[in-house]
Amino acid sequence: MKFLLTTLRTALRNILRNRMRTLLTMLGIIIGVAAVIIMVSVGKGAEADINQRIGALGSNVLMVRPGGSSSHGVRLGADSWQSLKLKDIDALKKHCTQIAAVSGLVRANGQFVANGTNWPTNMEGANVEYFEIRQLKLSSGSFFTERDVRTSRKVAVIGATIAQEVFGDSDPVGQQFRFGKQPMTVVGVLASRGQSGMGGDQDDIVIAPITTVFFRIAGDSHLNQIIASANSREVMAAAQEEMTTVLRKEHKVRGENDDFSIRNQSDILEAATSMSRTLTMLLSAIAAVSLLVGGIGIMNIMLVSVTERTREIGIRMALGARGIDILLQFLIEAVVLCSLGGLAGIALALSACKVLEQTVGMNTILDITTILFAFGFSAMVGVFFGFYPARKAAGLNPIDALRYE
Amino acid sequence: MSSIIQMHRLSKVYSLGESQVHALRSVDLTIHQGEFVAIMGPSGSGKSTLMNIIGCLDQPTAGEYHLQGQRVDRMRRSELADIRAATIGFVFQGFNLLSRTSALENVEIPTQYLRRRKLTESPRSRAIEALQRVGLQDRMHHVPSQLSGGQQQRVAIARSLVNQPSLLLADEPTGNLDSTTSEEIMDVFHNLNAQGITVVMVTHEQDIAQHAKRILVVRDGIIVSDTAVVK
Numbered sequence: 001m002k003f004l005l006t007t008l009r010t011a012l013r014n015i016l017r018n019r020m021r022t023l024l025t026m027l028g029i030i031i032g033v034a035a036v037i038i039m040v041s042v043g044k045g046a047e048a049d050i051n052q053r054i055g056a057l058g059s060n061v062l063m064v065r066p067g068g069s070s071s072h073g074v075r076l077g078a079d080s081w082q083s084l085k086l087k088d089i090d091a092l093k094k095h096c097t098q099i100a101a102v103s104g105l106v107r108a109n110g111q112f113v114a115n116g117t118n119w120p121t122n123m124e125g126a127n128v129e130y131f132e133i134r135q136l137k138l139s140s141g142s143f144f145t146e147r148d149v150r151t152s153r154k155v156a157v158i159g160a161t162i163a164q165e166v167f168g169d170s171d172p173v174g175q176q177f178r179f180g181k182q183p184m185t186v187v188g189v190l191a192s193r194g195q196s197g198m199g200g201d202q203d204d205i206v207i208a209p210i211t212t213v214f215f216r217i218a219g220d221s222h223l224n225q226i227i228a229s230a231n232s233r234e235v236m237a238a239a240q241e242e243m244t245t246v247l248r249k250e251h252k253v254r255g256e257n258d259d260f261s262i263r264n265q266s267d268i269l270e271a272a273t274s275m276s277r278t279l280t281m282l283l284s285a286i287a288a289v290s291l292l293v294g295g296i297g298i299m300n301i302m303l304v305s306v307t308e309r310t311r312e313i314g315i316r317m318a319l320g321a322r323g324i325d326i327l328l329q330f331l332i333e334a335v336v337l338c339s340l341g342g343l344a345g346i347a348l349a350l351s352a353c354k355v356l357e358q359t360v361g362m363n364t365i366l367d368i369t370t371i372l373f374a375f376g377f378s379a380m381v382g383v384f385f386g387f388y389p390a391r392k393a394a395g396l397n398p399i400d401a402l403r404y405e
Numbered sequence: 406m407s408s409i410i411q412m413h414r415l416s417k418v419y420s421l422g423e424s425q426v427h428a429l430r431s432v433d434l435t436i437h438q439g440e441f442v443a444i445m446g447p448s449g450s451g452k453s454t455l456m457n458i459i460g461c462l463d464q465p466t467a468g469e470y471h472l473q474g475q476r477v478d479r480m481r482r483s484e485l486a487d488i489r490a491a492t493i494g495f496v497f498q499g500f501n502l503l504s505r506t507s508a509l510e511n512v513e514i515p516t517q518y519l520r521r522r523k524l525t526e527s528p529r530s531r532a533i534e535a536l537q538r539v540g541l542q543d544r545m546h547h548v549p550s551q552l553s554g555g556q557q558q559r560v561a562i563a564r565s566l567v568n569q570p571s572l573l574l575a576d577e578p579t580g581n582l583d584s585t586t587s588e589e590i591m592d593v594f595h596n597l598n599a600q601g602i603t604v605v606m607v608t609h610e611q612d613i614a615q616h617a618k619r620i621l622v623v624r625d626g627i628i629v630s631d632t633a634v635v636k
Binding site: 002003006007013017311312314315316317318319320321322323324325398399402 | 457460462463482483486487489490491495497501503505506514515517518519564568
């Protein structure tokens, strides 16, 4: 213990003796450690972002889409089958026990015209359950009601983007607008939700009762999608199973070729998360390479130091130092050098993350494990790259070392 | 009087490629506790080799070497290091102090390598005591470049004393010093020898050798003369 303290003091003194050289040598480690920490925290930040954005869609959401059809042997791709009907929703409501809410979805493109201006947007026709499934919140007004759906009333809830673009600062609730040829009334404005996980604007939307869109605007006979939420995240698989059974029965599917497909939100979440995780790992690996290069710099300078201090090594050996004493002295010096570099690297990473957050608005997550790992890794670099020079020093012959000029 | 150094038919052969150099040829040597011995001889005579082997820095090719009754000629490197730390004090021609390190810290260095014996006093107080013995207590915090040659050599002597060795080896200790300072250093050696420390010193200066009690002359790897100094 006492020996270690003495050696540590000697190491620190030797490191402080060549300040410029020490700083330049440590720079490799500083940059390496900082790069690793920054990459990992930016990666984790991005992952959390994706998680939050996709999770905002509701993580126990199940989506049913029409399957691909074929016409005279030509396959027409997913969504081409007009297989989802309004009565499917009633069937699912009646027979599925694991489902909390279910809503149909019909989409229509059109021009939103009001207030002497207009805006191209999407109209979604949905049941009232849709608000619950998507966890939509209002900033003003109210949602349309079950009664509105039953009577196909010409009312709609609009997103924040449209409210801003068309109505500006005035309150849209109660205002008239035209979508296509249909005159309708705004009953509510949704709270802003920002971009979706895929980058689309989630606020550029008009939601109307499904029957209204179905009968008055789209004039179609099929649904684009059925969306449902399971009772909990744990019963997702069971709910999906149930829905499949009910829909197969409803559509009289025989054999393996379902005319619909069910996907759940957690699959999408997982895919997106694993993609960002792979990216993080790749970036961290590149950063780790720079740490490795820093380590080689340490080895280089330690070799120079051993040569420069050959005479000192000889003196110490003559005074009774064993090979292991010399080895430890140089090894500790390399480790101290790398650890100091590691600490400086952590400081650099901390400030760089702050700057990234404040200027670019990038979300970074710095956790203690990352910092400890990076620090431990830099110390390991010291041991690994310090060992060869230290062993070289320890193997010197005391007589030759004493004679060295 | 018991012997501290006992060498029997000691040889050292260096191989330089094809040719072999016989640095020592079957040397027999006994040095007793408390002696003050000077080793003389021209360069290349083998006196440095003899000194290195006595100091456990080098190993003989053949023969036996007993230091304080312990056979050391077959010991491993680390064991030799421990013996150097505990038993032998070295003084060099070029002082060999660590630069930019204070006199006190220089003197403390050997204390961290002492494994064989436990000394009761702390390294710091032993170092101060050793510096007092050579009369440098008021220069403790100076670095070598702030000290004169004679003072540097006295720091080196203090360093050799700090682990309380029984044998002091000096390799041309006055080689870099003027004659007045040389006399001062020889006085230090005299005092230490009077306190019971065995001193073995290599020199090529006849008047310095006269300070010893016994003079060995080495030539071509053989001790050619072994005379007591008459005062």
